[in-house]
Amino acid sequence: MATGAAATFHTLFRAAFERALDDIAAACAANARAWEGASRARDADDGNAAETLESWRKFNARYAAHMAAEDEVLFPTVASRIENVAYAYEFEHEAEEWLFEEVTACLEASASADEANDDSKRREFGGRAARIVHATRTTLKAHLAKESEHVLPMLEARFRSDEQAELVWRFVGKFPTKEACDMLTWAASCSDASVSASLERALSSAVESDAAVGLRRALKTERERASTTPILRALYTDSQDDADED
Numbered sequence: 001m002a003t004g005a006a007a008t009f010h011t012l013f014r015a016a017f018e019r020a021l022d023d024i025a026a027a028c029a030a031n032a033r034a035w036e037g038a039s040r041a042r043d044a045d046d047g048n049a050a051e052t053l054e055s056w057r058k059f060n061a062r063y064a065a066h067m068a069a070e071d072e073v074l075f076p077t078v079a080s081r082i083e084n085v086a087y088a089y090e091f092e093h094e095a096e097e098w099l100f101e102e103v104t105a106c107l108e109a110s111a112s113a114d115e116a117n118d119d120s121k122r123r124e125f126g127g128r129a130a131r132i133v134h135a136t137r138t139t140l141k142a143h144l145a146k147e148s149e150h151v152l153p154m155l156e157a158r159f160r161s162d163e164q165a166e167l168v169w170r171f172v173g174k175f176p177t178k179e180a181c182d183m184l185t186w187a188a189s190c191s192d193a194s195v196s197a198s199l200e201r202a203l204s205s206a207v208e209s210d211a212a213v214g215l216r217r218a219l220k221t222e223r224e225r226a227s228t229t230p231i232l233r234a235l236y237t238d239s240q241d242d243a244d245e246d
Helices: 005-035 050-081 086-115 117-159 161-173 177-190 193-206 209-220 220-226 232-236
Strands: none
Touching: 005 050, 005 086, 005 117, 005 161, 005 177, 005 193, 050 086, 050 117, 050 161, 050 177, 117 161, 161 193, 161 209, 177 193, 177 220, 177 232, 193 209, 193 232, 209 220, 220 232
16 A cells, blocks of 8 residues: 555545545435425425535536646656656546536536525526536546545656655645635545645655745745644744745
């Protein structure tokens, strides 16, 4: 089993994404159950499509940022040493983008029907949303599992531990700067605490790498938050000073 910085980082986000999708799928199923059957007055126990849509939008934004970083950092790096791997996953990302657009459209329609108190449309779009989110969850989990089982062991075999740590810092550096703290705090809160702690120890030895120094500079205005954010706080150990921020 792969245990380096790259694999640990992937494990952290895989758990967070899967948990978030499980929650959204459960909410969609609950909405569909609440709206099926005969028309009835809305009460406090009915589904809440607007809340589900907001949860999906947050998930979508986080996954889009993660996917962009994979396309810009991970796969080109893998392709530089391992042939015939990156293209297939980039193609899967394109398919996921289309599927995510369908989910967004369906959840928006469901929220509109809910707001309008249209029981017929609630049942139609509520059921459709439950089905497409379930399909999306199945597809995404398969994609993440394949990355874990296929890409990461090869990456660990071809890249030294320090190179993996540098890759993770480069990856994190691709997150929108103002969102990096929120993104990493969210991922850590949705995963096993031991995974986050282990990743910080794999990364702490590479805090003077080019990518880590660049990220620390980029986070200068967010230093107070970053220094207490899981993973990012490895950049601000007691041995660090402000020399690279001048």
